[in-house]
Amino acid sequence: MTMFAQAIDTLLTEECSPALVRAVDNGGSPQILAITLAEAGFYELMASEESGGGAASWNELFEVVLLCGAHAIPLPLAQTIAARTITSTPDQLPAGLLTFAPSLARGLDGSVRAMHVPFARTASHVIAADESRLLVLSLGDADRLPGGLHGSLTESLVWHAGAGKQLAAVASDERFQALGALLHAGLLAGAMKRVFDLTMTYANQRVQFGKSIGKFQAIQHQLSVMAEHVAAARITAEAAFAAAEPLPPITACAVAKARTSEAAQLVASTAHALHGAIGVTEEYDLQLFTRRLHEWRIAHGSEAHWNRLLGRLFLGSKQLTSVEFVRSLFQAVQA
Incomplete structure:
Protein backbone atom coordinates (compact mmCIF):
# COMPACT_ATOMS: atom_id res chain seq x y z
CA MET A 1 0.00 0.00 0.00
CA THR A 2 1.39 3.41 -0.98
CA MET A 3 1.88 6.31 1.40
CA PHE A 4 -1.18 8.08 -0.02
CA ALA A 5 -3.32 4.94 0.33
CA GLN A 6 -2.23 4.40 3.94
CA ALA A 7 -3.08 7.98 4.79
CA ILE A 8 -6.55 7.91 3.19
CA ASP A 9 -7.32 4.50 4.70
CA THR A 10 -6.52 5.78 8.19
CA LEU A 11 -8.54 8.95 7.68
CA LEU A 12 -11.60 7.18 6.25
CA THR A 13 -11.51 4.49 8.93
CA GLU A 14 -11.68 7.21 11.58
CA GLU A 15 -13.95 9.74 9.87
CA CYS A 16 -16.10 7.84 7.34
CA SER A 17 -17.87 5.31 9.54
CA PRO A 18 -20.97 3.38 8.41
CA ALA A 19 -22.94 5.60 10.79
CA LEU A 20 -21.78 8.71 8.91
CA VAL A 21 -22.59 7.11 5.55
CA ARG A 22 -26.09 6.29 6.79
CA ALA A 23 -26.56 9.84 8.06
CA VAL A 24 -25.54 11.37 4.71
CA ASP A 25 -27.68 8.89 2.77
CA ASN A 26 -30.63 10.03 4.90
CA GLY A 27 -30.03 13.72 4.18
CA GLY A 28 -27.37 14.62 6.72
CA SER A 29 -24.41 16.88 6.01
CA PRO A 30 -20.98 15.48 5.09
CA GLN A 31 -19.34 18.83 5.83
CA ILE A 32 -17.07 17.62 8.63
CA LEU A 33 -15.68 14.81 6.45
CA ALA A 34 -15.25 17.21 3.51
CA ILE A 35 -13.34 19.71 5.64
CA THR A 36 -11.13 16.97 7.07
CA LEU A 37 -10.22 15.71 3.59
CA ALA A 38 -9.53 19.24 2.36
CA GLU A 39 -7.33 20.12 5.33
CA ALA A 40 -5.39 16.88 4.84
CA GLY A 41 -4.60 18.00 1.27
CA PHE A 42 -6.32 15.14 -0.55
CA TYR A 43 -8.14 17.40 -3.02
CA GLU A 44 -4.75 18.38 -4.45
CA LEU A 45 -3.35 14.85 -4.55
CA MET A 46 -2.66 14.93 -8.32
CA ALA A 47 -1.78 18.62 -8.53
CA SER A 48 1.85 19.47 -9.25
CA GLU A 49 4.34 19.93 -6.44
CA GLU A 50 4.94 23.49 -7.66
CA SER A 51 1.31 24.33 -6.90
CA GLY A 52 1.41 22.62 -3.52
CA GLY A 53 -0.02 19.27 -4.61
CA GLY A 54 1.08 15.70 -4.11
CA ALA A 55 1.99 14.99 -7.76
CA ALA A 56 0.48 11.51 -7.39
CA SER A 57 0.44 9.17 -10.39
CA TRP A 58 -2.57 7.31 -11.76
CA ASN A 59 -1.13 4.16 -10.21
CA GLU A 60 -1.16 5.82 -6.80
CA LEU A 61 -4.64 7.21 -7.37
CA PHE A 62 -5.99 3.71 -8.02
CA GLU A 63 -5.48 2.57 -4.43
CA VAL A 64 -7.07 5.78 -3.14
CA VAL A 65 -10.16 5.31 -5.33
CA LEU A 66 -10.32 1.63 -4.32
CA LEU A 67 -10.43 2.64 -0.65
CA CYS A 68 -13.09 5.27 -1.35
CA GLY A 69 -15.28 2.46 -2.69
CA ALA A 70 -14.40 0.15 0.20
CA HIS A 71 -15.54 2.81 2.69
CA ALA A 72 -18.65 3.80 0.66
CA ILE A 73 -17.48 7.41 0.80
CA PRO A 74 -20.47 9.72 0.23
CA LEU A 75 -18.36 12.41 -1.44
CA PRO A 76 -16.91 12.78 -4.98
CA LEU A 77 -13.32 12.67 -3.71
CA ALA A 78 -12.04 10.67 -6.70
CA GLN A 79 -13.51 13.18 -9.16
CA THR A 80 -12.20 16.14 -7.18
CA ILE A 81 -8.68 14.71 -7.27
CA ALA A 82 -8.80 13.76 -10.96
CA ALA A 83 -10.21 17.15 -11.99
CA ARG A 84 -6.69 18.60 -11.82
CA THR A 85 -5.62 16.39 -14.76
CA ILE A 86 -8.33 17.26 -17.30
CA THR A 87 -7.74 20.98 -17.72
CA SER A 88 -4.71 23.02 -18.66
CA THR A 89 -5.80 25.66 -16.14
CA PRO A 90 -6.28 23.71 -12.88
CA ASP A 91 -5.69 26.90 -10.87
CA GLN A 92 -9.05 28.15 -12.17
CA ALA A 171 -9.19 15.74 -23.19
CA SER A 172 -11.90 15.16 -25.76
CA ASP A 173 -15.54 14.74 -24.75
CA GLU A 174 -15.21 10.97 -25.26
CA ARG A 175 -12.08 10.73 -23.13
CA PHE A 176 -13.67 12.86 -20.39
CA GLN A 177 -16.59 10.43 -20.21
CA ALA A 178 -14.19 7.47 -20.21
CA LEU A 179 -12.32 9.00 -17.28
CA GLY A 180 -15.57 9.34 -15.33
CA ALA A 181 -16.29 5.69 -16.09
CA LEU A 182 -12.82 4.62 -14.94
CA LEU A 183 -13.17 6.39 -11.61
CA HIS A 184 -16.42 4.52 -11.03
CA ALA A 185 -14.71 1.26 -12.05
CA GLY A 186 -12.23 1.83 -9.21
CA LEU A 187 -15.06 2.64 -6.78
CA LEU A 188 -16.91 -0.51 -7.85
CA ALA A 189 -13.82 -2.68 -7.40
CA GLY A 190 -13.33 -1.37 -3.86
CA ALA A 191 -16.99 -1.73 -2.89
CA MET A 192 -17.14 -5.28 -4.31
CA LYS A 193 -14.17 -6.35 -2.22
CA ARG A 194 -15.91 -5.01 0.89
CA VAL A 195 -19.12 -6.86 -0.04
CA PHE A 196 -17.15 -10.07 -0.52
CA ASP A 197 -15.41 -9.66 2.86
CA LEU A 198 -18.76 -9.11 4.61
CA THR A 199 -20.20 -12.17 2.90
CA MET A 200 -17.25 -14.39 3.79
CA THR A 201 -17.40 -13.30 7.42
CA TYR A 202 -21.13 -13.97 7.60
CA ALA A 203 -20.79 -17.39 5.91
CA ASN A 204 -18.17 -18.42 8.46
CA GLN A 205 -20.21 -17.18 11.43
CA ARG A 206 -23.74 -18.24 10.48
CA VAL A 207 -24.41 -21.75 11.80
CA GLN A 208 -27.03 -24.04 10.26
CA PHE A 209 -27.46 -27.78 10.84
CA GLY A 210 -24.58 -27.74 13.32
CA LYS A 211 -21.91 -26.08 11.17
CA SER A 212 -21.18 -22.74 9.51
CA ILE A 213 -22.92 -22.33 6.15
CA GLY A 214 -19.54 -21.55 4.58
CA LYS A 215 -18.68 -25.26 4.89
CA PHE A 216 -21.50 -26.34 2.61
CA GLN A 217 -20.28 -27.11 -0.90
CA ALA A 218 -23.07 -25.17 -2.60
CA ILE A 219 -22.18 -22.05 -0.61
CA GLN A 220 -18.48 -22.51 -1.29
CA HIS A 221 -19.18 -22.68 -5.00
CA GLN A 222 -21.06 -19.38 -4.92
CA LEU A 223 -18.31 -17.74 -2.87
CA SER A 224 -15.63 -18.93 -5.28
CA VAL A 225 -17.50 -17.52 -8.30
CA MET A 226 -18.00 -14.29 -6.39
CA ALA A 227 -14.27 -14.14 -5.59
CA GLU A 228 -13.39 -14.61 -9.26
CA HIS A 229 -15.55 -11.66 -10.29
CA VAL A 230 -14.14 -9.46 -7.52
CA ALA A 231 -10.57 -10.29 -8.59
CA ALA A 232 -11.30 -9.76 -12.29
CA ALA A 233 -12.90 -6.39 -11.55
CA ARG A 234 -9.87 -5.22 -9.60
CA ILE A 235 -7.40 -6.43 -12.24
CA THR A 236 -9.11 -4.61 -15.11
CA ALA A 237 -9.51 -1.40 -13.12
CA GLU A 238 -5.91 -1.47 -11.92
CA ALA A 239 -4.62 -2.12 -15.45
CA ALA A 240 -6.46 0.92 -16.79
CA PHE A 241 -5.17 3.16 -13.99
CA ALA A 242 -1.63 2.01 -14.79
CA ALA A 243 -1.59 4.13 -17.94
CA ALA A 244 1.66 5.57 -19.24
CA GLU A 245 -0.16 8.41 -21.00
CA PRO A 246 -1.10 11.68 -19.28
CA LEU A 247 -4.65 10.29 -19.18
CA PRO A 248 -5.75 6.63 -19.27
CA PRO A 249 -6.64 5.37 -22.78
CA ILE A 250 -10.33 5.25 -23.64
CA THR A 251 -10.11 1.56 -24.55
CA ALA A 252 -8.62 0.57 -21.19
CA CYS A 253 -11.27 2.63 -19.40
CA ALA A 254 -13.97 0.89 -21.44
CA VAL A 255 -12.71 -2.57 -20.49
CA ALA A 256 -12.48 -1.59 -16.82
CA LYS A 257 -15.98 -0.13 -16.61
CA ALA A 258 -17.57 -2.93 -18.64
CA ARG A 259 -16.00 -5.64 -16.47
CA THR A 260 -16.64 -4.00 -13.12
CA SER A 261 -20.25 -3.14 -14.01
CA GLU A 262 -20.87 -6.70 -15.16
CA ALA A 263 -19.41 -8.10 -11.95
CA ALA A 264 -21.33 -5.68 -9.72
CA GLN A 265 -24.68 -7.30 -10.47
CA LEU A 266 -23.49 -10.82 -9.70
CA VAL A 267 -21.57 -9.82 -6.58
CA ALA A 268 -24.55 -7.91 -5.16
CA SER A 269 -27.08 -10.64 -5.91
CA THR A 270 -24.87 -13.43 -4.53
CA ALA A 271 -24.14 -11.47 -1.37
CA HIS A 272 -27.83 -10.96 -0.66
CA ALA A 273 -28.66 -14.56 -1.54
CA LEU A 274 -26.15 -15.84 1.01
CA HIS A 275 -27.05 -13.32 3.68
CA GLY A 276 -30.78 -13.83 3.44
CA ALA A 277 -33.10 -11.29 5.06
CA ILE A 278 -30.45 -9.68 7.26
CA GLY A 279 -28.66 -8.26 4.20
CA VAL A 280 -31.40 -5.74 3.41
CA THR A 281 -31.88 -4.44 6.94
CA GLU A 282 -31.01 -0.84 7.73
CA GLU A 283 -28.81 -1.83 10.66
CA TYR A 284 -26.57 -4.18 8.66
CA ASP A 285 -23.78 -2.62 6.56
CA LEU A 286 -24.19 -4.78 3.45
CA GLN A 287 -26.93 -2.65 1.92
CA LEU A 288 -24.74 0.46 2.15
CA PHE A 289 -22.41 -1.13 -0.41
CA THR A 290 -24.78 -3.13 -2.62
CA ARG A 291 -26.95 -0.06 -3.20
CA ARG A 292 -23.85 1.71 -4.42
CA LEU A 293 -22.88 -1.21 -6.62
CA HIS A 294 -26.17 -0.89 -8.50
CA GLU A 295 -25.94 2.90 -8.73
CA TRP A 296 -22.27 3.06 -9.71
CA ARG A 297 -22.79 0.27 -12.24
CA ILE A 298 -24.82 2.59 -14.49
CA ALA A 299 -22.89 5.81 -13.75
CA HIS A 300 -21.10 7.01 -16.90
CA GLY A 301 -22.44 4.00 -18.82
CA SER A 302 -23.15 0.42 -17.85
CA GLU A 303 -21.44 -2.64 -19.29
CA ALA A 304 -23.85 -2.56 -22.26
CA HIS A 305 -22.63 0.91 -23.30
CA TRP A 306 -18.93 0.14 -23.06
CA ASN A 307 -19.20 -3.36 -24.53
CA ARG A 308 -20.89 -1.80 -27.55
CA LEU A 309 -17.94 0.57 -28.00
CA LEU A 310 -15.45 -2.28 -27.64
CA GLY A 311 -17.43 -4.39 -30.08
CA ARG A 312 -17.29 -1.69 -32.73
CA LEU A 313 -13.54 -1.33 -32.21
CA PHE A 314 -13.03 -5.08 -32.48
CA LEU A 315 -15.01 -5.34 -35.72
CA GLY A 316 -12.92 -2.54 -37.19
CA SER A 317 -9.57 -3.85 -35.94
CA LYS A 318 -7.01 -6.04 -37.71
CA GLN A 319 -6.72 -8.43 -34.76
CA LEU A 320 -7.59 -12.03 -35.64
CA THR A 321 -8.84 -13.11 -32.23
CA SER A 322 -10.57 -11.43 -29.31
CA VAL A 323 -7.61 -12.31 -27.07
CA GLU A 324 -5.21 -10.47 -29.39
CA PHE A 325 -7.60 -7.53 -29.51
CA VAL A 326 -7.86 -7.26 -25.71
CA ARG A 327 -4.09 -7.52 -25.40
CA SER A 328 -3.70 -4.64 -27.86
CA LEU A 329 -5.96 -2.42 -25.78
CA PHE A 330 -3.49 -2.50 -22.89
CA GLN A 331 -0.24 -2.28 -24.87
CA ALA A 332 -0.12 1.46 -24.31
CA VAL A 333 -0.65 0.86 -20.61
CA GLN A 334 2.23 -1.60 -20.40
CA ALA A 335 4.63 0.53 -22.41
Whole structure:
Protein backbone atom coordinates (compact mmCIF):
# COMPACT_ATOMS: atom_id res chain seq x y z
CA MET A 1 0.00 0.00 0.00
CA THR A 2 1.39 3.41 -0.98
CA MET A 3 1.88 6.31 1.40
CA PHE A 4 -1.18 8.08 -0.02
CA ALA A 5 -3.32 4.94 0.33
CA GLN A 6 -2.23 4.40 3.94
CA ALA A 7 -3.08 7.98 4.79
CA ILE A 8 -6.55 7.91 3.19
CA ASP A 9 -7.32 4.50 4.70
CA THR A 10 -6.52 5.78 8.19
CA LEU A 11 -8.54 8.95 7.68
CA LEU A 12 -11.60 7.18 6.25
CA THR A 13 -11.51 4.49 8.93
CA GLU A 14 -11.68 7.21 11.58
CA GLU A 15 -13.95 9.74 9.87
CA CYS A 16 -16.10 7.84 7.34
CA SER A 17 -17.87 5.31 9.54
CA PRO A 18 -20.97 3.38 8.41
CA ALA A 19 -22.94 5.60 10.79
CA LEU A 20 -21.78 8.71 8.91
CA VAL A 21 -22.59 7.11 5.55
CA ARG A 22 -26.09 6.29 6.79
CA ALA A 23 -26.56 9.84 8.06
CA VAL A 24 -25.54 11.37 4.71
CA ASP A 25 -27.68 8.89 2.77
CA ASN A 26 -30.63 10.03 4.90
CA GLY A 27 -30.03 13.72 4.18
CA GLY A 28 -27.37 14.62 6.72
CA SER A 29 -24.41 16.88 6.01
CA PRO A 30 -20.98 15.48 5.09
CA GLN A 31 -19.34 18.83 5.83
CA ILE A 32 -17.07 17.62 8.63
CA LEU A 33 -15.68 14.81 6.45
CA ALA A 34 -15.25 17.21 3.51
CA ILE A 35 -13.34 19.71 5.64
CA THR A 36 -11.13 16.97 7.07
CA LEU A 37 -10.22 15.71 3.59
CA ALA A 38 -9.53 19.24 2.36
CA GLU A 39 -7.33 20.12 5.33
CA ALA A 40 -5.39 16.88 4.84
CA GLY A 41 -4.60 18.00 1.27
CA PHE A 42 -6.32 15.14 -0.55
CA TYR A 43 -8.14 17.40 -3.02
CA GLU A 44 -4.75 18.38 -4.45
CA LEU A 45 -3.35 14.85 -4.55
CA MET A 46 -2.66 14.93 -8.32
CA ALA A 47 -1.78 18.62 -8.53
CA SER A 48 1.85 19.47 -9.25
CA GLU A 49 4.34 19.93 -6.44
CA GLU A 50 4.94 23.49 -7.66
CA SER A 51 1.31 24.33 -6.90
CA GLY A 52 1.41 22.62 -3.52
CA GLY A 53 -0.02 19.27 -4.61
CA GLY A 54 1.08 15.70 -4.11
CA ALA A 55 1.99 14.99 -7.76
CA ALA A 56 0.48 11.51 -7.39
CA SER A 57 0.44 9.17 -10.39
CA TRP A 58 -2.57 7.31 -11.76
CA ASN A 59 -1.13 4.16 -10.21
CA GLU A 60 -1.16 5.82 -6.80
CA LEU A 61 -4.64 7.21 -7.37
CA PHE A 62 -5.99 3.71 -8.02
CA GLU A 63 -5.48 2.57 -4.43
CA VAL A 64 -7.07 5.78 -3.14
CA VAL A 65 -10.16 5.31 -5.33
CA LEU A 66 -10.32 1.63 -4.32
CA LEU A 67 -10.43 2.64 -0.65
CA CYS A 68 -13.09 5.27 -1.35
CA GLY A 69 -15.28 2.46 -2.69
CA ALA A 70 -14.40 0.15 0.20
CA HIS A 71 -15.54 2.81 2.69
CA ALA A 72 -18.65 3.80 0.66
CA ILE A 73 -17.48 7.41 0.80
CA PRO A 74 -20.47 9.72 0.23
CA LEU A 75 -18.36 12.41 -1.44
CA PRO A 76 -16.91 12.78 -4.98
CA LEU A 77 -13.32 12.67 -3.71
CA ALA A 78 -12.04 10.67 -6.70
CA GLN A 79 -13.51 13.18 -9.16
CA THR A 80 -12.20 16.14 -7.18
CA ILE A 81 -8.68 14.71 -7.27
CA ALA A 82 -8.80 13.76 -10.96
CA ALA A 83 -10.21 17.15 -11.99
CA ARG A 84 -6.69 18.60 -11.82
CA THR A 85 -5.62 16.39 -14.76
CA ILE A 86 -8.33 17.26 -17.30
CA THR A 87 -7.74 20.98 -17.72
CA SER A 88 -4.71 23.02 -18.66
CA THR A 89 -5.80 25.66 -16.14
CA PRO A 90 -6.28 23.71 -12.88
CA ASP A 91 -5.69 26.90 -10.87
CA GLN A 92 -9.05 28.15 -12.17
CA LEU A 93 -11.01 25.26 -10.69
CA PRO A 94 -13.34 26.31 -7.88
CA ALA A 95 -12.69 25.27 -4.30
CA GLY A 96 -14.71 22.42 -2.87
CA LEU A 97 -15.88 19.06 -4.10
CA LEU A 98 -16.24 18.55 -7.85
CA THR A 99 -18.20 15.84 -9.63
CA PHE A 100 -18.41 14.88 -13.31
CA ALA A 101 -21.58 15.00 -15.42
CA PRO A 102 -22.08 11.92 -17.62
CA SER A 103 -23.64 14.11 -20.33
CA LEU A 104 -24.62 17.68 -21.10
CA ALA A 105 -27.50 18.96 -23.20
CA ARG A 106 -28.85 22.40 -24.05
CA GLY A 107 -32.53 23.26 -24.19
CA LEU A 108 -34.17 25.44 -26.83
CA ASP A 109 -34.11 28.30 -24.32
CA GLY A 110 -30.35 27.92 -23.87
CA SER A 111 -30.66 26.18 -20.52
CA VAL A 112 -28.01 23.61 -19.58
CA ARG A 113 -29.11 20.14 -18.47
CA ALA A 114 -27.11 17.36 -16.87
CA MET A 115 -28.98 14.16 -16.11
CA HIS A 116 -28.20 11.61 -13.40
CA VAL A 117 -25.06 13.27 -12.08
CA PRO A 118 -23.29 11.05 -9.49
CA PHE A 119 -22.59 12.64 -6.07
CA ALA A 120 -24.48 15.79 -7.06
CA ARG A 121 -26.12 15.94 -3.64
CA THR A 122 -22.76 16.30 -1.83
CA ALA A 123 -20.70 18.22 -4.42
CA SER A 124 -20.34 22.00 -4.75
CA HIS A 125 -19.70 22.12 -8.51
CA VAL A 126 -20.22 19.96 -11.60
CA ILE A 127 -17.72 19.62 -14.43
CA ALA A 128 -19.17 18.73 -17.83
CA ALA A 129 -17.67 18.32 -21.30
CA ASP A 130 -19.01 21.05 -23.58
CA GLU A 131 -17.72 20.07 -27.04
CA SER A 132 -13.98 20.86 -26.92
CA ARG A 133 -14.20 22.73 -23.62
CA LEU A 134 -15.04 22.05 -20.03
CA LEU A 135 -17.90 23.79 -18.31
CA VAL A 136 -17.86 24.24 -14.53
CA LEU A 137 -21.29 24.80 -13.03
CA SER A 138 -22.24 25.66 -9.47
CA LEU A 139 -24.73 23.39 -7.73
CA GLY A 140 -26.00 26.45 -5.89
CA ASP A 141 -27.37 27.87 -9.17
CA ALA A 142 -29.09 24.66 -10.33
CA ASP A 143 -32.66 23.45 -10.23
CA ARG A 144 -32.30 19.98 -8.75
CA LEU A 145 -34.31 16.82 -9.25
CA PRO A 146 -33.41 14.00 -6.80
CA GLY A 147 -32.66 10.54 -8.15
CA GLY A 148 -35.67 9.08 -6.35
CA LEU A 149 -33.94 6.01 -4.89
CA HIS A 150 -33.41 5.57 -1.17
CA GLY A 151 -30.09 7.06 -0.10
CA SER A 152 -29.13 8.10 -3.63
CA LEU A 153 -26.62 10.93 -4.01
CA THR A 154 -27.43 11.26 -7.72
CA GLU A 155 -29.44 14.22 -9.03
CA SER A 156 -30.51 15.62 -12.41
CA LEU A 157 -29.71 19.31 -12.78
CA VAL A 158 -30.83 22.29 -14.86
CA TRP A 159 -29.12 25.69 -15.14
CA HIS A 160 -30.33 28.85 -16.87
CA ALA A 161 -28.85 30.02 -20.17
CA GLY A 162 -25.33 31.40 -19.84
CA ALA A 163 -24.57 29.59 -16.61
CA GLY A 164 -21.16 28.15 -15.94
CA LYS A 165 -17.52 28.99 -16.44
CA GLN A 166 -15.47 27.59 -19.30
CA LEU A 167 -12.08 25.95 -18.90
CA ALA A 168 -9.59 24.75 -21.48
CA ALA A 169 -9.81 20.96 -21.75
CA VAL A 170 -6.87 18.64 -22.34
CA ALA A 171 -9.19 15.74 -23.19
CA SER A 172 -11.90 15.16 -25.76
CA ASP A 173 -15.54 14.74 -24.75
CA GLU A 174 -15.21 10.97 -25.26
CA ARG A 175 -12.08 10.73 -23.13
CA PHE A 176 -13.67 12.86 -20.39
CA GLN A 177 -16.59 10.43 -20.21
CA ALA A 178 -14.19 7.47 -20.21
CA LEU A 179 -12.32 9.00 -17.28
CA GLY A 180 -15.57 9.34 -15.33
CA ALA A 181 -16.29 5.69 -16.09
CA LEU A 182 -12.82 4.62 -14.94
CA LEU A 183 -13.17 6.39 -11.61
CA HIS A 184 -16.42 4.52 -11.03
CA ALA A 185 -14.71 1.26 -12.05
CA GLY A 186 -12.23 1.83 -9.21
CA LEU A 187 -15.06 2.64 -6.78
CA LEU A 188 -16.91 -0.51 -7.85
CA ALA A 189 -13.82 -2.68 -7.40
CA GLY A 190 -13.33 -1.37 -3.86
CA ALA A 191 -16.99 -1.73 -2.89
CA MET A 192 -17.14 -5.28 -4.31
CA LYS A 193 -14.17 -6.35 -2.22
CA ARG A 194 -15.91 -5.01 0.89
CA VAL A 195 -19.12 -6.86 -0.04
CA PHE A 196 -17.15 -10.07 -0.52
CA ASP A 197 -15.41 -9.66 2.86
CA LEU A 198 -18.76 -9.11 4.61
CA THR A 199 -20.20 -12.17 2.90
CA MET A 200 -17.25 -14.39 3.79
CA THR A 201 -17.40 -13.30 7.42
CA TYR A 202 -21.13 -13.97 7.60
CA ALA A 203 -20.79 -17.39 5.91
CA ASN A 204 -18.17 -18.42 8.46
CA GLN A 205 -20.21 -17.18 11.43
CA ARG A 206 -23.74 -18.24 10.48
CA VAL A 207 -24.41 -21.75 11.80
CA GLN A 208 -27.03 -24.04 10.26
CA PHE A 209 -27.46 -27.78 10.84
CA GLY A 210 -24.58 -27.74 13.32
CA LYS A 211 -21.91 -26.08 11.17
CA SER A 212 -21.18 -22.74 9.51
CA ILE A 213 -22.92 -22.33 6.15
CA GLY A 214 -19.54 -21.55 4.58
CA LYS A 215 -18.68 -25.26 4.89
CA PHE A 216 -21.50 -26.34 2.61
CA GLN A 217 -20.28 -27.11 -0.90
CA ALA A 218 -23.07 -25.17 -2.60
CA ILE A 219 -22.18 -22.05 -0.61
CA GLN A 220 -18.48 -22.51 -1.29
CA HIS A 221 -19.18 -22.68 -5.00
CA GLN A 222 -21.06 -19.38 -4.92
CA LEU A 223 -18.31 -17.74 -2.87
CA SER A 224 -15.63 -18.93 -5.28
CA VAL A 225 -17.50 -17.52 -8.30
CA MET A 226 -18.00 -14.29 -6.39
CA ALA A 227 -14.27 -14.14 -5.59
CA GLU A 228 -13.39 -14.61 -9.26
CA HIS A 229 -15.55 -11.66 -10.29
CA VAL A 230 -14.14 -9.46 -7.52
CA ALA A 231 -10.57 -10.29 -8.59
CA ALA A 232 -11.30 -9.76 -12.29
CA ALA A 233 -12.90 -6.39 -11.55
CA ARG A 234 -9.87 -5.22 -9.60
CA ILE A 235 -7.40 -6.43 -12.24
CA THR A 236 -9.11 -4.61 -15.11
CA ALA A 237 -9.51 -1.40 -13.12
CA GLU A 238 -5.91 -1.47 -11.92
CA ALA A 239 -4.62 -2.12 -15.45
CA ALA A 240 -6.46 0.92 -16.79
CA PHE A 241 -5.17 3.16 -13.99
CA ALA A 242 -1.63 2.01 -14.79
CA ALA A 243 -1.59 4.13 -17.94
CA ALA A 244 1.66 5.57 -19.24
CA GLU A 245 -0.16 8.41 -21.00
CA PRO A 246 -1.10 11.68 -19.28
CA LEU A 247 -4.65 10.29 -19.18
CA PRO A 248 -5.75 6.63 -19.27
CA PRO A 249 -6.64 5.37 -22.78
CA ILE A 250 -10.33 5.25 -23.64
CA THR A 251 -10.11 1.56 -24.55
CA ALA A 252 -8.62 0.57 -21.19
CA CYS A 253 -11.27 2.63 -19.40
CA ALA A 254 -13.97 0.89 -21.44
CA VAL A 255 -12.71 -2.57 -20.49
CA ALA A 256 -12.48 -1.59 -16.82
CA LYS A 257 -15.98 -0.13 -16.61
CA ALA A 258 -17.57 -2.93 -18.64
CA ARG A 259 -16.00 -5.64 -16.47
CA THR A 260 -16.64 -4.00 -13.12
CA SER A 261 -20.25 -3.14 -14.01
CA GLU A 262 -20.87 -6.70 -15.16
CA ALA A 263 -19.41 -8.10 -11.95
CA ALA A 264 -21.33 -5.68 -9.72
CA GLN A 265 -24.68 -7.30 -10.47
CA LEU A 266 -23.49 -10.82 -9.70
CA VAL A 267 -21.57 -9.82 -6.58
CA ALA A 268 -24.55 -7.91 -5.16
CA SER A 269 -27.08 -10.64 -5.91
CA THR A 270 -24.87 -13.43 -4.53
CA ALA A 271 -24.14 -11.47 -1.37
CA HIS A 272 -27.83 -10.96 -0.66
CA ALA A 273 -28.66 -14.56 -1.54
CA LEU A 274 -26.15 -15.84 1.01
CA HIS A 275 -27.05 -13.32 3.68
CA GLY A 276 -30.78 -13.83 3.44
CA ALA A 277 -33.10 -11.29 5.06
CA ILE A 278 -30.45 -9.68 7.26
CA GLY A 279 -28.66 -8.26 4.20
CA VAL A 280 -31.40 -5.74 3.41
CA THR A 281 -31.88 -4.44 6.94
CA GLU A 282 -31.01 -0.84 7.73
CA GLU A 283 -28.81 -1.83 10.66
CA TYR A 284 -26.57 -4.18 8.66
CA ASP A 285 -23.78 -2.62 6.56
CA LEU A 286 -24.19 -4.78 3.45
CA GLN A 287 -26.93 -2.65 1.92
CA LEU A 288 -24.74 0.46 2.15
CA PHE A 289 -22.41 -1.13 -0.41
CA THR A 290 -24.78 -3.13 -2.62
CA ARG A 291 -26.95 -0.06 -3.20
CA ARG A 292 -23.85 1.71 -4.42
CA LEU A 293 -22.88 -1.21 -6.62
CA HIS A 294 -26.17 -0.89 -8.50
CA GLU A 295 -25.94 2.90 -8.73
CA TRP A 296 -22.27 3.06 -9.71
CA ARG A 297 -22.79 0.27 -12.24
CA ILE A 298 -24.82 2.59 -14.49
CA ALA A 299 -22.89 5.81 -13.75
CA HIS A 300 -21.10 7.01 -16.90
CA GLY A 301 -22.44 4.00 -18.82
CA SER A 302 -23.15 0.42 -17.85
CA GLU A 303 -21.44 -2.64 -19.29
CA ALA A 304 -23.85 -2.56 -22.26
CA HIS A 305 -22.63 0.91 -23.30
CA TRP A 306 -18.93 0.14 -23.06
CA ASN A 307 -19.20 -3.36 -24.53
CA ARG A 308 -20.89 -1.80 -27.55
CA LEU A 309 -17.94 0.57 -28.00
CA LEU A 310 -15.45 -2.28 -27.64
CA GLY A 311 -17.43 -4.39 -30.08
CA ARG A 312 -17.29 -1.69 -32.73
CA LEU A 313 -13.54 -1.33 -32.21
CA PHE A 314 -13.03 -5.08 -32.48
CA LEU A 315 -15.01 -5.34 -35.72
CA GLY A 316 -12.92 -2.54 -37.19
CA SER A 317 -9.57 -3.85 -35.94
CA LYS A 318 -7.01 -6.04 -37.71
CA GLN A 319 -6.72 -8.43 -34.76
CA LEU A 320 -7.59 -12.03 -35.64
CA THR A 321 -8.84 -13.11 -32.23
CA SER A 322 -10.57 -11.43 -29.31
CA VAL A 323 -7.61 -12.31 -27.07
CA GLU A 324 -5.21 -10.47 -29.39
CA PHE A 325 -7.60 -7.53 -29.51
CA VAL A 326 -7.86 -7.26 -25.71
CA ARG A 327 -4.09 -7.52 -25.40
CA SER A 328 -3.70 -4.64 -27.86
CA LEU A 329 -5.96 -2.42 -25.78
CA PHE A 330 -3.49 -2.50 -22.89
CA GLN A 331 -0.24 -2.28 -24.87
CA ALA A 332 -0.12 1.46 -24.31
CA VAL A 333 -0.65 0.86 -20.61
CA GLN A 334 2.23 -1.60 -20.40
CA ALA A 335 4.63 0.53 -22.41
